Amino acid sequence: MTSPFRGIRVARLIIALVLVTVGGCSHTPRFADAVGALPPLSGAEEAAAADQPAVDLLALDEAMRRFLVHYAPRDAHPQRRLTSLHEALRGAGTLGLQYDPFADGSAREVFHRGTANCLGYANLFVAMAREAGLDARFQWLEVRPQWSHLGDRVARGLHVNVMVRLPDGNRYMVDIDPLQPGDVAGTHLLRDHEAAALHYNNLAVDAMEAGDMGLAWRESMRALRLAPDMAQLWVNVGVLYRHAEREDIAEEAWLRALELDSRERSAMNNLVLLYSRQGRDSERQRWEYALRQHRDSSPWYHASLAQHAGAQENWTAALAHYQRALKLLPDDSQLLKEAALVELRLGHNGRAEALLKRALAAASLDRDVRALEGKLRVLQQARAQPPERSNTRM
Numbered sequence: 001m002t003s004p005f006r007g008i009r010v011a012r013l014i015i016a017l018v019l020v021t022v023g024g025c026s027h028t029p030r031f032a033d034a035v036g037a038l039p040p041l042s043g044a045e046e047a048a049a050a051d052q053p054a055v056d057l058l059a060l061d062e063a064m065r066r067f068l069v070h071y072a073p074r075d076a077h078p079q080r081r082l083t084s085l086h087e088a089l090r091g092a093g094t095l096g097l098q099y100d101p102f103a104d105g106s107a108r109e110v111f112h113r114g115t116a117n118c119l120g121y122a123n124l125f126v127a128m129a130r131e132a133g134l135d136a137r138f139q140w141l142e143v144r145p146q147w148s149h150l151g152d153r154v155a156r157g158l159h160v161n162v163m164v165r166l167p168d169g170n171r172y173m174v175d176i177d178p179l180q181p182g183d184v185a186g187t188h189l190l191r192d193h194e195a196a197a198l199h200y201n202n203l204a205v206d207a208m209e210a211g212d213m214g215l216a217w218r219e220s221m222r223a224l225r226l227a228p229d230m231a232q233l234w235v236n237v238g239v240l241y242r243h244a245e246r247e248d249i250a251e252e253a254w255l256r257a258l259e260l261d262s263r264e265r266s267a268m269n270n271l272v273l274l275y276s277r278q279g280r281d282s283e284r285q286r287w288e289y290a291l292r293q294h295r296d297s298s299p300w301y302h303a304s305l306a307q308h309a310g311a312q313e314n315w316t317a318a319l320a321h322y323q324r325a326l327k328l329l330p331d332d333s334q335l336l337k338e339a340a341l342v343e344l345r346l347g348h349n350g351r352a353e354a355l356l357k358r359a360l361a362a363a364s365l366d367r368d369v370r371a372l373e374g375k376l377r378v379l380q381q382a383r384a385q386p387p388e389r390s391n392t393r394m
Helices: 033-035 047-051 061-070 078-090 107-113 116-129 192-209 213-226 231-243 248-258 264-276 281-296 299-311 315-328 333-345 348-362 366-384
Strands: 014-016 137-146 155-163 170-173 184-190
Touching: 033 213, 047 231, 061 078, 061 107, 061 116, 078 116, 078 170, 116 137, 116 155, 116 192, 116 264, 137 192, 137 299, 184 192, 192 213, 192 231, 213 231, 231 248, 231 264, 248 264, 264 281, 299 315, 315 333, 333 348, 333 366, 348 366
Parallel strands: none
Antiparallel strands: 014 155, 137 155, 137 184, 155 170
16 A cells, blocks of 8 residues: 655656655754664665765766867857757757656766756756856755645645856756746755755655665665755655654654754645554644644645636636735735736736736846736737727717
8 A cells, every 4th residue: 555655856746745845954964963863774784885975976077078178168158158058968969868857867877878857957067067167056946836726735846957157147047847937936056965965865765666665765864964954855764764664763854854944844744644643633733733824824825726716717716815825925926927917807907017017026037027028018008009989879
């Protein structure tokens, strides 16, 4: 029977119910000692196996350096280097890299294999861009969550891409499978060791799904030793110990994740399931209440309700939900644009124009700015035209 306790891979997956969100990270690890205190799972090799040196995920070989010299030479303009590198990696006539949601790997593995998921491609692009003299960094994106119309189920996604800052100060996102702008709920930069931890987390989840708990435990330890203050790693370690029927350790791991990130929804979900199994009703009720509070305080929950109402053409209800979302997140360009479209449906052109202006002021990506400028221009032109006269005499 499939367990309700689940781990996640970082590869733009959308999973219902138990999902890891973006956790808080501090510069000084708080829980490094706690990692060493975790007991090895039954059937795992000696704990020393987790101390094996991690692979250098960003290392290049001579073939990769020759590729760079040909397609992104250091004497080229930075903008040209960036564009040429991305086109060369993805182009059918060059490397022709293909997207595969389960194709993890180091920069070298991805380059020679020819397939990558979001994290594998980020490893490759960061390594090669830096070798080409560009300032490239890993970036974490949380996909906008979607709730059911009853608010009892939520689907969330996680994604990693690359942020490149050019000498002129302009920033560019590079991606093998780009998200739509409206699908992004939040972003932050990752340090190299955090991105490496996510790589080993993926390997741990793969091993767990294959039933190899010893390998899953070792890869989990690699991940946690690299980034002991990433809440989502503790969530997945808890899932691993729960599969091994060590509910005491699983509970500690999920509570630790919540210490790091008090809004860690997946940890709350897993504790509710655990306490339900154990008959610990008061603790279960505490975390069920916390989940409801988390849901009700999320602008994306209210936006989901607005979308459900819009699908029923109940535009008055949709507008009320968007207004609630905007009280929680007043400067989100996507929410402002969606609310403006509902105002248009209701015939409130002046309010729609005001919302589009706010959305335009809040937009950060060039493509968003251009799209909003176009919508605003069309609306302003329509409002400037006098109403058509009817030829029919009353």
